[in-house]
Amino acid sequence: MASEPTAMADLFESITSSQDVYTVELGVHFALQILFWWLPGITLVSLNYLAPSFSTRYKIQPAEKQHTLLDIGRCVAVSICNQAIELLLHFCLLNYYTSRGREATVRMKGDLPSLAEFTRDFVLSFIAREAIHYYLHRLLHWRPLYKRLHKIHHNFTAPIAFASQYAHPVEHILLNVLPITLPLVVLRSHVLVLIVMVGWDLLATSVAHSGYDFFLGLAKMHDRHHERFHVYFGSSGGFGIMDWAHRTNEESVVQKKVD
Numbered sequence: 580m581a582s583e584p585t586a587m588a589d590l591f592e593s594i595t596s597s598q599d600v601y602t603v604e605l606g607v608h609f610a611l612q613i614l615f616w617w618l619p620g621i622t623l624v625s626l627n628y629l630a631p632s633f634s635t636r637y638k639i640q641p642a643e644k645q646h647t648l649l650d651i652g653r654c655v656a657v658s659i660c661n662q663a664i665e666l667l668l669h670f671c672l673l674n675y676y677t678s679r680g681r682e683a684t685v686r687m688k689g690d691l692p693s694l695a696e697f698t699r700d701f702v703l704s705f706i707a708r709e710a711i712h713y714y715l716h717r718l719l720h721w722r723p724l725y726k727r728l729h730k731i732h733h734n735f736t737a738p739i740a741f742a743s744q745y746a747h748p749v750e751h752i753l754l755n756v757l758p759i760t761l762p763l764v765v766l767r768s769h770v771l772v773l774i775v776m777v778g779w780d781l782l783a784t785s786v787a788h789s790g791y792d793f794f795l796g797l798a799k800m801h802d803r804h805h806e807r808f809h810v811y812f813g814s815s816g817g818f819g820i821m822d823w824a825h826r827t828n829e830e831s832v833v834q835k836k837v838d
């Protein structure tokens with residue numbers, strides 16, 4: 580992958596050499612939100628109105644707990660604010676790094692990463708993301724922080740896709756942005772790793788909050804967290820690894836009560 584003059588390498592080269600770094604990096608984050616969060620979110624939320632019988636068949640929680648149009652409006656407004664804050668903070672971070680001679684927060688120019696480099700950065704950032712997200716989420720369930728920050732996100736006991744970014748701005752940065760951005764910036768990963776990681780994270784969180792059970796059980800765990808509060812603290816795209824390790828999956832919590 581490294582020095583082959585591939586079409587993808589040419590595309591990256593032409594974009595990074597013709598546009599300034601602010602346009603490219605902030606544009607990548609904006610495009611990822613549109614492609615992997617807004618479009619899946621609009622599709623999933625629309626199912627309730629465009630295909631009601633299909634929607635009813637696959638909804639995890641009962642009809643009386645489902646959202647209203649007002650709920651959708653609240654989610655959209657809060658999510659736009661959170662995404663604007665996120666882009667502003669990203670601008671500040673980029674400004675900080677470029678003023679110190681770094682080309683961007685992640686690597687943009689030169690060869691594409693080799694398969695070995697891509698795999699190493701993907702695995703390390705995935706593990707770091709899971710750990711940071713899990714422990715910060717547990718911390719946000721500590722009563723003083725829960726009341727001030729995390730309670731807003733838990734207003735939805737039966738979530739919808741747009742509720743994935745319905746959160747206090749501080750929580751949005753701590754749980755949705757920091758765990759994924761920090762490892763990639765520390766590792767100075769290639770922007771291609773960032774695109775895959777952030778794209779998967781946004782898609783997974785939309786699906787996990789969708790309230791539908793036709794995604795191989797992916798939505799069930801986080802839906803259960805919204806319903807029960809004390810199970811499944813792991814990230815939406817983490818396949819329950821941290822909950823399994825800490826015995827905060829539902830089976831273990833039930834077993835602990837029996838013991």
Ligand SMILES: [Zn+2]
Pocket residue numbers: 716720729733804
């Ligand atoms: Zn929670």
Ligand SMILES: [Zn+2]
Pocket residue numbers: 732738742743788801805
């Ligand atoms: Zn949630």
